[in-house]
Amino acid sequence: MAFWKPDPTFYASPRDAVAAPPEKLAYVAAFDRSATEPDAIAVLDVDPDSASYGEVVGWTELPFTGDELHHFGWNACSSALCPYAPHPHVERRYLIVPGLRSSRIYVIDTKEKPTSPEIVKVIEPEELADKAGYSRPHTVHCGPEGLYVTALGGAHGNDGPGGIALLDHDSFEVRGRWEVDRGPQHFAYDAWWHIAHDVLVTSEWGTPSMVEDGVVGELLLGRKYGHALHFWDLRKRKHVQTVDLGDEHQMVLELRPAHDPTKQYGFVGVVVSVEDLSASVWVWHRDGDAWAAKKVITIPAEPADAADLPPVIQPFGAVPPLVTDIDLSVDDQWLYVSCWGTGELKRYDVSDPFNPVEAGSVRIGGIVNRTPHPAQPDVPLAGGPQMVEVSRDGKRVYVTNSLYGSWDDQFYPDGVGAWMAKLDSTPGGFTFDERFFPNGADFRGRRPHQTRLQGGDASSDSYCYP
Numbered sequence: 511m512a513f514w515k516p517d518p519t520f521y522a523s524p525r526d527a528v529a530a531p532p533e534k535l536a537y538v539a540a541f542d543r544s545a546t547e548p549d550a551i552a553v554l555d556v557d558p559d560s561a562s563y564g565e566v567v568g569w570t571e572l573p574f575t576g577d578e579l580h581h582f583g584w585n586a587c588s589s590a591l592c593p594y595a596p597h598p599h600v601e602r603r604y605l606i607v608p609g610l611r612s613s614r615i616y617v618i619d620t621k622e623k624p625t626s627p628e629i630v631k632v633i634e635p636e637e638l639a640d641k642a643g644y645s646r647p648h649t650v651h652c653g654p655e656g657l658y659v660t661a662l663g664g665a666h667g668n669d670g671p672g673g674i675a676l677l678d679h680d681s682f683e684v685r686g687r688w689e690v691d692r693g694p695q696h697f698a699y700d701a702w703w704h705i706a707h708d709v710l711v712t713s714e715w716g717t718p719s720m721v722e723d724g725v726v727g728e729l730l731l732g733r734k735y736g737h738a739l740h741f742w743d744l745r746k747r748k749h750v751q752t753v754d755l756g757d758e759h760q761m762v763l764e765l766r767p768a769h770d771p772t773k774q775y776g777f778v779g780v781v782v783s784v785e786d787l788s789a790s791v792w793v794w795h796r797d798g799d800a801w802a803a804k805k806v807i808t809i810p811a812e813p814a815d816a817a818d819l820p821p822v823i824q825p826f827g828a829v830p831p832l833v834t835d836i837d838l839s840v841d842d843q844w845l846y847v848s849c850w851g852t853g854e855l856k857r858y859d860v861s862d863p864f865n866p867v868e869a870g871s872v873r874i875g876g877i878v879n880r881t882p883h884p885a886q887p888d889v890p891l892a893g894g895p896q897m898v899e900v901s902r903d904g905k906r907v908y909v910t911n912s913l914y915g916s917w918d919d920q921f922y923p924d925g926v927g928a929w930m931a932k933l934d935s936t937p938g939g940f941t942f943d944e945r946f947f948p949n950g951a952d953f954r955g956r957r958p959h960q961t962r963l964q965g966g967d968a969s970s971d972s973y974c975y976p
Contacts, residue, residue: 514598514599516590516591516598516599517586517590517600517601517602519587519588519602519965519966520586520587520588520590520591520598520602521588521591521902521966521971521973522588522591522973522974522975523973523975523976524769524770524840524841524842524973524976525976527588527840527902527966527971527973528840528841528902528903528904529903530902530903530965531965532901532902532903532905532906533556533901533902533906533963533964533965533967534555534556534557534560534964535553535554535555535556535557535567535568535624535625535963535964536553536554536556536899536908536961536962536963536964537551537552537553537554537605537620537627537961537962537963537964538551538552538553538554538910538930538958538959538960538961538962539551539552539579539580539581539582539607539958539959539960539961540552540579540928540953540954540956540957540958540959541577541578541579541580541912541915541956541957541959542575542955542956542957543915543918543919543957545575545576545578546575547575547954547955547956548571548572548573548574548575548577549571549572549575549577549578549579549609549956550569550570550571550572550579550954550956551569551570551579551605551607551618551627552566552568552569552953552956552958553566553567553568553569553570553624553625553626553627554566554567554930554948554961555567556906556908556932556946556963558945563945563946564932564945564946564947564948565948565952566948566952566953567625568624568625568626568627569954570618570626570627570628570629572609572616572629573629573632574609574612574614576609576611576612577609577610577611577612577614578609578610578611578612578914578915579607579608579609579610579959580608580609580610580648580914580959580960581608581610581648581649581650581959581960582605582606582607582608582650582960582962583605583606583649583650583651583652583657583962583970584602584604584605584606584650584652584962584966584970585600585601585602585603585604585605585606585617585652585657585679585682586600586601586602586603586604586652586679587602587652587966587970587971587972588966588971588972588973588974589652589653589654589705589971589972589973589974590652590654591974591975592654592705592706592972592974593974594654597654597655597679600679600680601621602965602966603619603620603621604617604618604619604620604630604682605617605618605620605627605962606650606657606659606677606682608647608648608650608659609647610646610647610648610662610914611646611722611915612635613635613638613639613645613646613647613661613663614632614633614634614635615632615633615638615647615659615677616629616631616632616633617629617630617631617632617633617682618630620964624964631682633677633682633683633684637683637684638661638665638675638684639665639666640665641675641683641684641685641686642661642665642675642676642684642685642686642687643664643665643673643687644661644663644664644665644672644673644675644687645661645662645663645664645665645666645667645668645718646661646662646663646672646718647659647660647661647675648660648661648662648698648699648700649699649700649701651701651702651703651970651972652970653703653705653972654705654974655679656676656677656678656679656685657676657677657678657679657682658674658675658676658688658701659674659675659676659677660672660673660674660698660699660700660701660712661673661674661675661698662698662699662715662716662717662718662721663717663718669717669718669719669720670696670697670698670717671692671695671696671697671698672696672697672698672699672717673687673688673689673692673695673698674687674688674689674698674701674712675687675688676688688747689742689747689749690746690747690748691746691747691748691749692749693740693748693749693750693752694749694752695712695740695749695752697714697715697716697717697735697736697738698712698714698715699712699713699714699715699736699762699763700712700713700763700764700765701713701765702765702766702767702776702972703744703767703972704767704768704771704773704774704776705744705771705972705974706771706772706974707771707774708743708744708745709741709742709743709744709774710741710742710743710744711739711740711741711742711765711767711776711794712739712740712742712765713736713739713740713762713763713764713765713778714735714736714737714738714739714740714761714762715735715736715761715762715763716729716734716735716736716761720734720735721914721916722916723916724822724916724917724919724920725822725917725920727822730760730782730784731784733757733758733760733784735760735761736760736761736762737754737755737756737757737758737759737760737761737762737780738752738753738754738755738762739752739753739755739762739778739794739801739803740752740753741753741801751800751801753794753801753802753803755780755792755803755805758783758784758785759780759783759790760780760781760782760783760784761780761781761782762778762779762780763778763779763780763781763834763835764778764779764834764835764836764837765777765778766778766836766837766838766845766969767838768838768842768863769838769840769841769842769968769971769972769973770842770973770976771972771973771974771975771976772976773842774795774796775793775794775795775796775863776793776794776838777791777792777793777794777806777836777838777845777860777863778791778792778794778803778836779791779833779834779835779836779847780792780833781832781833781834782830782832786810786811787810787811787823787826787828787830788808788809788810788811788830788831789808789809789830789831789832789833789849790805790807790808790809790833791805791806791807791833791836791845791847791866792804792805792806793806793863793864795863795864804864806863806864806865806866807847807858807866809831809833809847809849809856810831811826811828811829811830811831812828812829812831812852812878813827813828814827814828814829814877814878815827818877818878819877819878820877820920820921820922820923821923822920822921823877823921829851829852829876829877829878830851830852831849831850831851831852831854832849832850832851832852832894832921833847833848833849833850834848834850834896834913835848835850835896835897835898836848836898837898837899837900837907837968837969838860838900838968838969839900839904839968840900840902840903840904840968840971841904842860842861843859843860843861843904844857844858844859844860844869844900844904844935845857845858845860845866846858846898846900846907848894848895848896848897848898848909849894849895850893850894850895850896850913850921851876851877851894851921852873852876852877852878852879852894853873853874853875853876853877853879853880853881853891853894853895854871854872854873854876854894854895855871855872855873855874855895855898855907855909855933856868856870856871857869857870857871857935857940869940870935870939870940871940872895872933872940872941872942874891874894874895874909874931874942875891875892875893875894875895875911875929876894877894877921877922880892883929883931883942883944883947883949884942884944885942885944885945885947886947886949891911891927891929892911892922892924892925892926892927893911893912893913893918893922893926893927893929894911895909895911895931896909896910896911896912896913896959897909897910897959897960897961899960899961899962899963899967899968899969900935900967900968900969901963901967901968902963902965902966902967902968904935904968905934905935905936906932906933906934906935907932907933907934907935908930908931908932908933908961908963909930909931909932909933910929910930910958910959910960910961911926911927911928911929911930911957911958912926912928912957912958912959913959915957918957926957927949927950928949928950928952928953928955928956928957928958929947929948929949929950929958930946930947930948930949930958930961931943931946931947932946
């Protein structure tokens, strides 16, 4: 009888993940805004001892155009070791890569050729629509019993409700809609969980017609975008509670629960307040038998000359931070907050999640500042820190500069460019790695978005043991 060992990149606890060997490769979604060339997965060498460190060493083009790659994830992760639905013999092998605009989902094998991953399956939008009733797949999370794929839209062009489709771990077929009772939930965006407590959390952006052409001023000022969190019974797949953050807090996006499975709190970023253009970070937590949320970080807008601003924000005479991504280190100590509008990446010590302390900040890009990278100090940069990914040990932080095609064009109408940067994060410092700055032609005319690290990263795994 064969003896199978679990994938060595599955970690029973956050502590095990932190102690694991560092990543050697990073996989980056790169999309063509013009939809004339195929999107691609770029493979980056992130081994500092390698002769090709910081370079694009692999490139997998998709067979179609117009997919608009955005978020993606691993087919399996440390949650495979969870006791209530264990799948210890699956592998962290495939990248599940949705096209946000096309509603197509690609399955890409990284095992045999890590720097030349191969497409092994394509889930067409009709299958997602027919079997789950959804379109515009957005976020992928590997659960112990299957793959959770959040989607912004309903099937066949229907605007909503958005929700979660469940995919099979092995065949990657669409099993169906995850929700049994969705209650009042209509908008969708991210989903994550307190897996040891049978709690799932979802956030809100908007339906496809509200987001695909960029920020719609009338909807924003009319407070029509998402502004709530939803809490669910994970096992029963049933909506339990809505926590409204207030309709002035528009676009409640990235969810980052504590990695420690004994804890029941997490952080969520809010893009903008319509009252003063500030951005914010909230902590959700148990409050007796119910859930509550508290604003713990406020980042103000920065005054600016209207002549220096794109038309979408000229009337306001200020640059909004636009917090569009956050990431929590695996040890739950550091929270990284991307301010894509002002070009700032902030680091907070969140050892006490209710009282974050700012503990570092860097500037790069920005709507007005156009701050250069230290490796090319004479080259002003567009875009700003957007998607942020943290290594398992918390020592390396990767950022890319493109948010979403229509937003890029609105806020950086003269071009957003293409770049990726890495920061070294230690208790005593938070600084750019000047050796790591792939940019421009390195991405072959595409715009880089989300990064996934070989062996897992801070935002892709869930742990069932403390």
